[in-house]
Amino acid sequence: IQLTQSPSSLSASVGDRVTITCRASQGISSSLAWYQQKPGKAPKLLIYAASTLQSGVPSRFSGSGSGTDFTLTISSLQPEDFATYYCQQLKSYPLTFGGGTKVEIK
Amino acid sequence: EVQLVESGGGLVQPGGSLRLSCEASGFTFSSYWMTWVRQAPGKGLEWVGNIKQYGSEIYYVDSVRGRFTISRDNAKNSLFLQMNSLRAEDTAVYYCATYYVSGDYSDAFDMWGQGTMVTVSS
Numbered sequence: 001i002q003l004t005q006s007p008s009s010l011s012a013s014v015g016d017r018v019t020i021t022c023r024a025s026q027g028i029s030s031s032l033a034w035y036q037q038k039p040g041k042a043p044k045l046l047i048y049a050a051s052t053l054q055s056g057v058p059s060r061f062s063g064s065g066s067g068t069d070f071t072l073t074i075s076s077l078q079p080e081d082f083a084t085y086y087c088q089q090l091k092s093y094p095l096t097f098g099g100g101t102k103v104e105i106k
Numbered sequence: 107e108v109q110l111v112e113s114g115g116g117l118v119q120p121g122g123s124l125r126l127s128c129e130a131s132g133f134t135f136s137s138y139w140m141t142w143v144r145q146a147p148g149k150g151l152e153w154v155g156n157i158k159q160y161g162s163e164i165y166y167v168d169s170v171r172g173r174f175t176i177s178r179d180n181a182k183n184s185l186f187l188q189m190n191s192l193r194a195e196d197t198a199v200y201y202c203a204t205y206y207v208s209g210d211y212s213d214a215f216d217m218w219g220q221g222t223m224v225t226v227s228s
Contacts, residue, residue, distance in 0.1 A: 029211055030211040031211045031213060033213075033214040033215070035151075035215075037151075041220075042201055042203075042218035042219060042220055042221055043143075043151065043201070043215075043218055044218070045214050045215060045216050048206075048211075048212050048213070048214035048216075049210070049211040049212045049214075050211070052212065054214075054216070086150065086151055088151075088153075088214075088215070090213040090214065093165050094153060094165075094167045094168065095141075095153040095156075096153065097150055097151040097152065097153065098150075099150050100150045100151075
């Protein structure tokens, strides 16, 4: 199953609302997770089951979608949110990641 | 505190072998599936393989099947990745992570190590 993230990068300002999309090449129900990765660091789980916030993750992060189309939204971008975001499908093997979306400071 | 600490990375020649280790602490290691994920320099994340709690099921991405072997020692809270016939394209940071398998849609890689760098070059 291929995952296509868009955009591959974006520039935004603190306080902006940011939306990242992830499209699966076939239906995956809600078996989708989102991760945040900062330079030189390991990925961090943000959302699983497409829309469930991982414990400790700020509520400005939200996820939605099912089937083939998914979104990650940051309601009000904070300085610590500048990072690369990846979606991942866990519906079937091989488990796959999207290509990533780099969120940069405008 | 949950910790996953990878070790064993380094420089190896093409065709060579390397064994990575991942030592776990702060949680019940034997209760979790475990996974390896890699990231080539400047590239995205690539799943390498998974192993079930007691090793009865193991899965690999096609590009490493037959060359890499995942194993675990629950008595030592350790996960391993034996890498043989290494190629330049295996150069990456290798992360171990816990794989939460829920039985519904809630699966995810929820705890990650800091990674260990593997460089395949002559």
